[in-house]
Amino acid sequence: MAAMAARPSRPPHPESSLSGMPTSLLTGDHDTYQNPLNSRYCSPEMKFIFSPRNRFSTWRQLWVHLAESEKELGLPISDSAIQQLKDHVRIEDDEFGAAATEEKRRRHDVMAHVHTYGIVAPEAAGIIHWGATSCYVTDNADLIFLRDALNIVLPKLAAVIQRLAAFAIEYKDLPCLGYTHGQPAQLVTVGKRASLWITDLLRNLRNLEKQRDEVLHSFRGVKGTTGTQASFLAIFKGKHELVDELDELVTKKAGFAEAEISTSQTYSRLIDVDVLHALSSFGCACERIGGDIRHLAMFKEVEEPFEADQIGSSAMAYKRNPMRSERLCSLGRKLHNFSADAEQTYASQWLERSLDDSAIRRISLPESFLCADACLILLNNISNGLVVNKAVINQRIEQELPFMATENVIMAMVDKGKSRQEVHEEIRVLSHQAGAVVKQEGKPNDLIERIRNNAYFEPVIPELESLLDPATFIGRCPEIVHKLVATKVKSALEPYSEDLKNAQVAELSV
Known part of the structure; x- marks a missing residue:
């Protein structure tokens, strides 16, 4: 009789964890999943942009902008109501619980916060959110976060470019092997290779600047439930000019150059696509640069920083693993995959709106910027400590x-x-002989000695040393580096001059 198949184990009791510990005991931070972008890799300023306090406080600030603008245009809103709203723009710790309780009851996050805000600003409770739909706060806030996050990313990227430019100038004329197809090729210089990284990062800088400027001209403003502004037209008794003025006032108060003329209930998710494409491109550059440094570390030519007490391997004490560059590749790879989230979300939107965009954007928008921030911290740290083993x-x-x-x-x-074809054949034979010595016998390359000892090459023997000078093989590498830094880098970094005065070496948390 065939052996009876083992029964699958029973699932854990819903009141217990997989280890058998009651879930009621799993209450601390150490008992719940922590996103490593938040807990290990990112800066406090970027984490704050997408924090619950900043999100809900930004909603409140938008409600202040709306109420102020409506009052300025003649709606009956008291000064004391406005003042109460302003006094409680920052959501306090004890209000989060009240908002969460209300959201669980109503299944609506915005209305939960309207209710919570009204408790601390009772004179304004009746006019908070007047004429608006939920996307007035959620979408306009997201655009504010995109703008502010880009304004954090850009100076950090400029600082990396500045440091790599200094590195490129320092080593602009140090010859090193070039590589094509993974094989040794014509010599370049250490600085010239770094100029390739700089060129790509300059493109990333331009892409991100463009998206920041696009966002500044793409505020959603006050558009109502399906983008028709019907609710605001009703509030202002059919006066179209007041609705336009309201849109302009709120947009200006929020710090944007202009609002879109036509939106649906949301701002177009194509904006997310464009922003995440720019971040994705930067992620690709990070993986490429990190990969180059890892290869150079493998050759022991260039190494990333390695601290005095750093451990490369738990078993092999001699190792100097390029953990920073490996992490840069890993996070860069994750970053350039976020663009698919935005593309698919935009493409799947229905008519004036559908809510299948909400949950995914709560993840992909913050995490893409957190990922970019982590990459910039790594690039800063690496570029400030590159070791060149001459x-x-x-x-x-x-x-x-x-x-x-x-x-x-x-x-x-x-x-x-001499005939070129004849010389080529003589060289070819000697080269294969020398190659066999290197590959099969593990001995040094003796091609020059073979040439020196061959009577055929006697006419050029006096010139051999000069023909072997590495400096004669690097072409215009120094000039290329100097030109790039003096023109492209200089002009690109000019808008960040004040930020760069205070640029510091980024430290890694782990």
Whole structure:
């Protein structure tokens, strides 16, 4: 008889955790999931932007803007009502519980906060949210958060570019092996390679600046339930000009250049797509830069910072793992995947609005900025402590340069009257012989000695040393770096001059 299959284990009791501990005992912060972006990687200023206090206090500030503007345009709102709203813009700790209780009862977060705000501002309770729909606060607040978060990201990115520019200038003429297809190629310089990173980050800076400026001209303003402004037209007794003026007043008070003329119940989720595309592009650059540094660390040419007490491996005490660059790749990869959330959310919206965008945006918008912030902290920390191992770089050049110098030898022999095809064949034979010695015997590259000892090459023997000078293989690398920094970098960083005066080396929490 076949053995009876084992029965699946019974699921845990709903009042117990998987370990058998009663869930009633799991009450502390250490008993609940912590998002590592929040607990390990990000700055306090970015975490505050998307915090509950900032969110709900921003809602309240928007209600103040609305009430003030309605009063200025003639609606019967008392000075004391406005003052009470202003006095309680910052939501206090004890109000969160009241709002949560009300939301559980009403299943509506905005109305829960209208109720909670009205308790502390009773004279304004009847006019809070007058004429507005929920998206007046939720969507306008999200646009404020996008604007403010971009304004945190941009100076931090400028600081990284400034530091990498200084690094590129310092090493603009230090030759090193170039690589194409993962194979040694014509020499570049350490600074020239860094200029590739700078060029991409400058593009990221422009993309993010553009999106910040687009957001500044894309406020939702006061548009009503389906974007028709019908409720506000009713409040102002059919006076269209007052509705327009209300929209403009609120927009200006919120710090935006202008509002969209036509919206649905929400602002267009295409704005999220464009912003997250810019952040996604930055994430790609982070993974690319981190990957380059990891490869260079593997070659021992360039290494990221490594602290005195840092442990590279729990087992192998000698290791210097590039953990910062690995983390940068990991977070960069996560960041550039957020764009799909925004794309799919925008594409799936129905007519004037559907609520399937809400839950996903509560996750993807904050986490994309938190992820970008974490990447910037890493880039700042890494770029301020890059270690260049010149001896290793020179050693690796010496291993490969004889092969790269063959074209110089061929050209010199042709100048002496030899046939290029004939010289090429002589060099080809010697190169394969030297290659076999390196690959099969593990010995140093002896191609130059083979050339030196071959009578055929006697006409260029006196020139061999100059033909092997690494500085003759780097082309215009120093000039390229200098031109990039003196023109593109200088102009791009000019708007951030005050921020850069106070730029500091970012420290990692873990």
